[in-house]
Amino acid sequence: MLRRCYIWLICQHPPEFRRRFAAEMLGIYDQMHGRRGWLFFDAARSVLRQHLTQQRPPEPALASADGAPRFQTIAPYSLAWSTMMEGGIITVALLCLLAYAGTHGSRRLPFLIGSYHGPGFLHVTDVSNTASGLDTRVVMPEEKADPIRDAARAYFGSLLLLRALDADGNLVLSSWEILTAPSALRKLDTNRDGQLSAEECGFTASTGLDQRLVAYGRETFMTTNPVLRVLDADHDGTISGTEMLTATPSLRSLDRNVDGKLSASEVLPDPDLVWAVLESAAILEAVDTDGDAGITATERLSPRAARYREIIVAADRDHNGITTRTEVTAELRLRRERQRQQEAAEQVLGNSGPTKQPSF
């Protein structure tokens, strides 16, 4: 193997030198045992010296037929071997320097391919870098479980209006997206009537459903989704042209932490509100027999209302004898809030009080 390398080095000499001395150099190499490194260094130095000091003969002169003076060029037009060798040596040295800096430097060079190891990128392990085979192992970073993000992804995906507002799809309404909200909303106006209906915002209802239920679903859709609720400032169930124009300040009213953007937690509907709305719908469906969206005193007394009577009576805050759906929803939310406070208080007392001994 070493002998082949030495032969290769000899072959790098200029042809004339090679023809004359190659066999002798190889003979000396075979005769000398040991000091191989010195022999290789000497041969490499000889290659360099031969190419750098080699003088090219001048181009042959052009013959003149009419007796005019003949000219010849001294400098060759083609690239000299020495020049190419110098360029090659400088290139190899620079590449070696870059490779060394890229692998041994304390900071990875950002412009080198594969040197960036920032978060969010696939990380190729060092084991796979050094492996000789082609079975490169790519380790996917473990995605942390984020229930809010999962819910936000599903929510943004299901709500047409949010998809239109979140132009870059990062589940956050940036300040720029909030600023450009009016134009994004106008694109949703498919029937060009200058306002957005619940359907244009993403509400869908199965065909054949009772119109009363559809209307209630539409109202629920516009009130339970925070973004729609603030955009529909007059709560008439549609986003008018004026409301579209004032979309930016309306959306900013949801920015609880005043960071200039709306994160998922600020956009997601309040689970307690959703629960209360659905629960009140179920109560009215059971009790409101005449379908006027209010529970009258007569309906309160019906056997179907027995189960909810206490809630219905308590919900009638204005004591007018009619409990509306809104009042039921508010009452249910209030009760859920009280329940949470009570649970929190019990938890605090349980932690600070004396430890209960288990009874046998």
Added chain:
Amino acid sequence: MVSPNDFLPLSPVSLHVLLALAMNDMHGYAIMQAVRLQSGERYQLGPGTLYDSLGRLLSQGLVKEAEAPDGEADSRRRYYQLAPMGRRVLDAELSRLEEILALAKASRARPRERRA
């Protein structure tokens, strides 16, 4: 007409090679060994350096190829001998070195003048 002085001063490698060939006709490996002995094993030529220098001496006409002696087994070996011009150049170089040496000795023997 080329004068021996035109080749002076000789490089250390050329001087050693010419000195080695002045003793006898030699092949490359023998020249390397001779140079090593001449310098008290302080200077060793490699094949690349040797043939680089030999090529130049051959083209200058200071060295020429010689017939291989009878019984030489290795057909790859070529023998070299000092050309007449090479011998004259070597003599001129040695004379030059002797003059330098004499000058150096004379300057060393002279006592230094002390500054007032």
